[in-house]
Amino acid sequence: MGESNKINKICERIRIVTDHETLEGIKLPSKEKGVIFIKLDSGYNVGVKEETIKRIDITGQLHPDAGDEGETGSSQDVKHNPKLPTIAILHTGGTIASKVDYRTGGVIARFAPEELLAMFPELSKICSITSRLLSNMFSEDMRFAHYKIMAHAIASEIQQGVKGIILTHGTDTLHYTAAALSFMLENLSVPVLLVGAQRSSDRGSSDAGSNLIAAAHFIAKTDFRGVAICMHKNPSDKQCVILPATKTRKMHTSRRDAFQAINTKPYAFVDYEKGTIEKLAPFPLPSEKKLAVREHFEETVGIITCHPNMFPEAFAYYRKENYKGLVIEGTGLGQAPVGVPNKECAIHNQILEEIRKLVESGCVVVMVSQCIYGRVHMHVYSNAIDLLKVGVIPAEDMTTETAFIKLAWLLGNYPVEQARKLFEQNLRGEISERTPYEEHFAPDFS
């Protein structure tokens, strides 16, 4: 997530004289209209209404620390220990390391390897690191174009012969990116771990460091290959969890353990302090084939969520705008409001008709469930049976996010007919063959 307290390059010390008092401190960038903000020598920021100010004197200048921002695209190596495996850290946002400038209150993101090692000295015993800043953005701003940049950056790091890659990422759409990279990077021979933080790295309690260290342990100590997510197992700072890239979802707005495996088990738990790894599920099988980057995505793919009182126009939009793919997040087993049990539902005929027309237009329409957990079963009730008849494809036990990414990726790289077929096949662990029994299908909060 990260926070942006942008600081002035040069700060001025000022003295504000108002009707009531004289205040001295550092002038801050104004954030409210008609208000001057000043950082007092006590450290507190206060806002002074301009209308009360009689005079402002500049009493001095203050130069912020040198080298505050990392340079985009620059790659730096810190003393490479040949005995330790090399891990490349690629930054995309959700800063893992920050520095607070207490003079101005500004938070400055840190990306260089030596800065990361200075903040997380534990890393130097696990691996040597290289790092690269790809972007520094909120993950909700991510677009398919960013996936392309990431995939190529990863491929080039693999060519350099790294043991594994850590990709730092804002958490909101981290699981979309994880799924996207899974599909894009075919025959991946190294671990690619996405790491985020639910508490920003400018605070002592940030989970960024422990997630990063756990990911480094996991890369250095296992033969895992493929894309996975490394976040907190629970609210405590002790164990992190390695989650499957295509079957994980952000299930909480703010908790450290927001990421949960859906319809499957995590790969492993990592004790970030001890560096021990507890394996929970088999790792993806290795491939002898050469890495291929399938980088394309179909841009016009959407998601629509079913709810009571829908209108056909909502579906008509996708046909009118020539969408090539649509994920319907249906209710229950994979239903949409297309039945007409009474006169109040008369309009539902038109909804079914719109979906039929959409499929006929060449759009690939797939069905996931808003239940999140479980599998869609579209042959049970008549509404879903009607949807199957018009050509809607069930997404099995895929999450909405993975189904969306998979559909866009398939349509970007394969002819439509092949994409339709491949959608129903398990390509990267996104579809479970079986639905085994678990005592708690969701995290156990009892």
Place this chain on the structure above:
Amino acid sequence: MTPHQEHLNHHHLDYHHLGLMMGLEIHQQLEGKKLFCNCPTQIRRDKPHFEVRRRLRISAGEMGAVDVAAEHEQKKSKYFLYQGYQDTTCLLELDEQPPGKVNPDSLRVAIQVATLLNCKIVDVIQFMRKTVIDGSNTSGFQRTALIGTNGHITVNHKKIGIATVCLEEDACQAIERDKERDVYNLSRLGIPLIEIATTPEIHMPEECKEAALKIGMILRSVEGLKRGIGSIRQDVNISIAGGARTEVKGFQDVQSIPTVVKYEIDRQKKMLEQGEVIERTVRKAEEDGTTTFLRPMPGAARMYPETDVAFVYPILTDVTHIELLEEKAEKLQKLGLGKDLANAVTKMGKADKVVELVQRYKNVKASFIAETFVSTPTTIKRKEKIDVEPTDAQFEEIIAALDQGKIAKDSVYNLLCDLGRKGTMNFDKYMLLSDETINHELEAILKESQGLAFNAILGKAMGKLKGKADAQKVIELLKQLTS
């Protein structure tokens, strides 16, 4: 001059010589809900419902020089266990969710207090994160905002500056510490706290106590503050020429401030005499009056903005005129109460009620009304072993009856006893008799008291009519009958 006074006087001169400078920092908890969530401000020690384990990592590069206090804690490299309760602590205390909107009641009370301390209220309030990495805040920082500046109080005709009034979150309470980890209870974390800091203009140990008492009085004049042990905490910053600022915290009570301060000054003085360097430290006031080392003094400015909380434009119209407790006590004295009685009524929080009753019921003496509130229930508890806690309405019922001449003064005690025993008051039982009935009774007594002296008859009459007739009236009527 007694030797004790001489000793004090000797010190008096010393303090001046030593360049003694002291400042007070007072922390007062607020009632109601927490500062940034809707959890109650209930401090608990019962069995916790859950425990979360955490570590804190020092924020990188603290302006080049690593913060002394932060480094001290980091060296310890401890982990922390936080204990909480499902029903009274939430994800915010666990640092598992961002803060909500600042509690408007706390904000109003803080502005009210700052106003009473003659502060200029900040135009636009911004909450800050004050870095704290001893584990007492799950986030690694304390949320705090400057509310008012440049105020003052008057202590013994001397103006002492109020540098700042801040509104902040209280920290967790340490339950247990060992080499490896500290255990904290989450229930206190996030309780709204008003922090009042004076300027270092206090030059005498006694003055330090008096300033603390004055601020305490001002605080108690405002509603919405927590009362009782731990709800107010005093820290004293002490320095003498050639030394360094030392913060002493954890005073048992305000009265112990001068003793502790004197010991601390002595300690610093001796250190300087022996050529030792005084470090800036935080020390704990012990029960015996000495102080012990707690930790190095944290660096000055370890704050950066709390970007999860919006700016606050204080609403000054919410600030009402508040009569200070000392003003209330003065008012009671003007109504005829002695100083001690006036203070006792004020301390009970009954000043406004007593003033109201005195003004409404002119036939009852002010001091009698005050005593009925302050001492009658305690006397009953002591003498009769009866617990009685009359409501303000019940007090007023009694005073009204007295005012209208329906009951005798003596009956007040008995009515309150009855209230304690039975939970109700039966005024009929103590209703004063009419003149006619009294005469009737007196005639009967006279008949059976043939030949007795006036005083003996009066004695008999008083015994019979006690609580049912005013003594003065009995004397009068008896005189008429016997003349």
